[in-house]
Amino acid sequence: xxxxxxxxxxxxxxxxxxxxxxxxxxxxxxxxxxxxxxxxxxxxxxxxxxxxxxxxxxxxxxxxxxxxxxxxxxxxxxxxxxxxxxxxxxxxxxxxxxxxxxxxxxxxxxxxxxxxxxxxxxxxxxxxxxxxxxxxxxxxxxxxxxxxxxxxxxxxxxxxxxxxxxxxxxxxxxxxxxxxxxxxx
Numbered sequence: 001x002x003x004x005x006x007x008x009x010x011x012x013x014x015x016x017x018x019x020x021x022x023x024x025x026x027x028x029x030x031x032x033x034x035x036x037x038x039x040x041x042x043x044x045x046x047x048x049x050x051x052x053x054x055x056x057x058x059x060x061x062x063x064x065x066x067x068x069x070x071x072x073x074x075x076x077x078x079x080x081x082x083x084x085x086x087x088x089x090x091x092x093x094x095x096x097x098x099x100x101x102x103x104x105x106x107x108x109x110x111x112x113x114x115x116x117x118x119x120x121x122x123x124x125x126x127x128x129x130x131x132x133x134x135x136x137x138x139x140x141x142x143x144x145x146x147x148x149x150x151x152x153x154x155x156x157x158x159x160x161x162x163x164x165x166x167x168x169x170x171x172x173x174x175x176x177x178x179x180x181x182x183x184x185x
Contacts, residue, residue, distance in 0.1 A: 019043055021165060030066045030165035038165050039067030040115070041141060045160040045173040049074075052183045058133075060109040062101070062124045063116025064092035075111075083117045098123070108133045110182045115141040125150050135182040143174040152176050158185060 016022055020033030021043075030040040039046060053074040061068060064080035068090040072078050080092035081104045095101040101116070102123045112128040114121050121140070128138050140150075143159070155176040164171050177185050 015043075015163075019165075021163065024165040025168065028166055032165075037066035037069040039070045040065070040164060040166070041067070041139075041173040042160045042162040042164050042171055044162045045139075045175075048160060049183075054182075057110045057182060058108075059111040059113065060105060060107075060128075060131075061092070061113040061115065062105075062121070062128075063113070064090055067113075067115065068092065081105075081116070083120075102127050105131050107131065108136065110136050111139060112136070113139045113141070115139075118142075118145065118147075122148055122150055125152075129155075133182075135180055137178075137181050137183055137185075138176040140174045140176065142171060144172045154178070156185075 018033065020031060023033060023035060024031045024038070030038040032038050055074070055076050057075040058077040059071055059075045061071070061078070061080040064082040068078065068080050072090065080090060081095050081101055082092040083096055083101055085094065093104055095104055098120055101120055105112070105127050108131055110133050112132065114124045114128060116124065125138065125140060132138070138155070155178060158175045158177065160173045161170060175183065175185065177183065
């Protein structure tokens with residue numbers, strides 16, 4: 001159930017005000033307090049990435065949208081694949097079949113983000129493990145879905161739980177990494 005905007009009175013310095021969550025919630029889209037696009041990760045992950053993304057990084061996304069616009073300002077190379085024309089906001093490769101979508105990943109990447117078609121995410125994770133640079137990491141959104149049974153042997157796992165833009169429920173965004181990774185974990 002949506003709570004009408006303006007019915008809750010919180011201090012101006014509350015997290016919901018400072019993060020821009022109210023504006024985002026009202027729009028129903030992941031935006032910051034300035035109205036610019038945000039990646040649809042937990043706020044704790046967004047803050048973590050803001051401090052660590054660098055202009056020399058190469059990023060691949062399974063799933064595109066507002067997060068693609070946010071990432072494009074922060075990294076050197078960004079490529080995406082999308083299955084839904086509605087979310088193809090940045091000219092991502094459009095792949096409507098499982099084999100094309102999962103198989104589009106060909107090169108090595110510093111960061112591979114898995115945030116696209118839910119039914120294909122486990123296969124995307126398995127493919128991503130084979131296409132990381134030596135410093136590469138995988139970011140997997142919404143790993144709390146019980147259908148996602150993944151084998152991350154050889155990687156360490158770090159979960160970022162919390163609120164996310166535009167929605168009023170808790171979520172998780174997870175990083176899988178090895179020593180000497182590009183995020184300095």
